[in-house]
Amino acid sequence: AQSVSQHNHHVILSEAASLELGCNYSYGGTVNLFWYVQYPGQHLxxxxxxxxxDPLVKGIKGFEAEFIKSKFSFNLRKPSVQWSDTAEYFCAALLDSGAGSYQLTFGKGTKLSVIP
Amino acid sequence: DARVTQTPRHKVTEMGQEVTMRCQPILGHNTVFWYRQTMMQGLELLAYFRNRAPLDDSGMPKDRFSAEMPDATLATLKIQPSEPRDSAVYFCASGLIQGETQYFGPGTRLLVL
Structure with a gap:
């Protein structure tokens, strides 16, 4: 079965530290990849x-992620985190289920706590 | 600013009662997804629709859950009878075409006592 794995359940960093959250997916075909963020009490x-x-994707708020096909990975990075980055981060893969249908599969999430 | 809306935002009910959650996808989107989020399981896909037809509801307990799209502007998720283990946040998301981003609603926080 297709799956998405996030290696860290909870990451605690000090402000200005660099961030890298791991994400791996298990699927050999064409895949579209996403990172979602959920701030406390809010939606994704x-x-x-x-x-x-370009396998290096830049997103909002200074985040970027690199798709490495050979490693089935899509790790999220940020050079310098802020307290406002405290949230839960979800990696997701859009996988072709066949017959014209598809499914977005989420990892279990990584909680990031940034200490001022 | 188009967005997915969900009602109710919060629901507290007793075990055995029927729960109905509603979702209004973004106008023009033709795919709708229902997810459940719990601390233990994370985000789980329950069901999804394309052009109002159910494509996959394998993630949904069939004996008590049902999902429908009576029209293009409304998706419903029903639980009957509800159980305490159904307590979770239920998210609806909509999208436009295959591969396109899904846009999430604010969620319905359900507590079954």
């Missing part, structure tokens, strides 16, 4: 997405 918002082209 799109941070960035990869469909094709």
């Amino acid at each position: 918002q799109l941070l960035l997405k990869y469909f094709s082209g």
